[in-house]
Amino acid sequence: MVRSKNTSPTWNDVKTALLDFDRVGLRGLVQDLYSASKDNQAFLHARLGLGLDQLQPFKASISRWISPDLMKGQSVSVSKAKKAITDYKKAIGRPDGMAELSIFYCEEAIGLLESCSLEDEIYFTALIRMYGRSLEIVSDLPTLERSTYLDRLDKLRSRGRSVGWVVEEEFDRLWYDAVDEQKGE
Incomplete structure (x- = not known):
């Protein structure tokens, strides 16, 4: 043809x-x-x-785009940060790697919000969605693998209190929904 x-x-x-x-x-x-x-x-x-660390280039990309060096004039790009996770998923998509990258995204985003005043609804919404996605990914892991990830997500939930907007309320809601769902298993 x-x-x-x-x-x-x-x-x-x-x-x-x-x-x-x-x-x-x-x-x-x-x-x-x-x-x-x-x-x-x-x-x-x-x-x-x-x-040794197949996640490193994906983490570097997430860091660059979700927590850029604003003093050097680097811009934020939620879509490019999320693309790194999508690229990893296409490459291999191991559940533990997906959990690591999605939580790392949240940690980097919270770090930026704690260090500067950012008023960007898209950024906050993306952070909340990624936190919820992280909880979903972690809940699908075997029980023995969950605890370290859940500890990190709980720490993020606590850190969410310091960034304002509706992050604290949404993190709490997502956290308790996930905890209730796991109790029902």
Whole structure:
């Protein structure tokens, strides 16, 4: 099937083109993708289980975007911080890694809010949603793996008191909903 020049290629087009690659050609393609960006490197390291800390590049991206150095003029980007978690999920998506990254996001966000006055409803809403998502992820972990994560989430709940807006109330609501749900298991 021949596509018109105005039609964007699809994954099916890519799969068909890959059929023409031999092993060496495919390895070369992956090498070029690896060299093309840090995101591709992080993806491949996580997917292939390489390196001592496969979460580090994802954490660095979260930190950069959710808790930037405002004194250097760096901007906040909730979407780019959340993209790091999505990228990890696509790469390997291990539940413990997802729990770690989502809680780390919340810790970094609270850290920024504790250190400066930020009045951004989108930022606060994203933090509350990520806290709720963290509780969901942790509740799906095996019981023995939950305690460390729950301790960190409880500490975040306490720290939420210092940042204002409705963070404290929403963290408490999400926390007690999750605790009640676990009691019902």
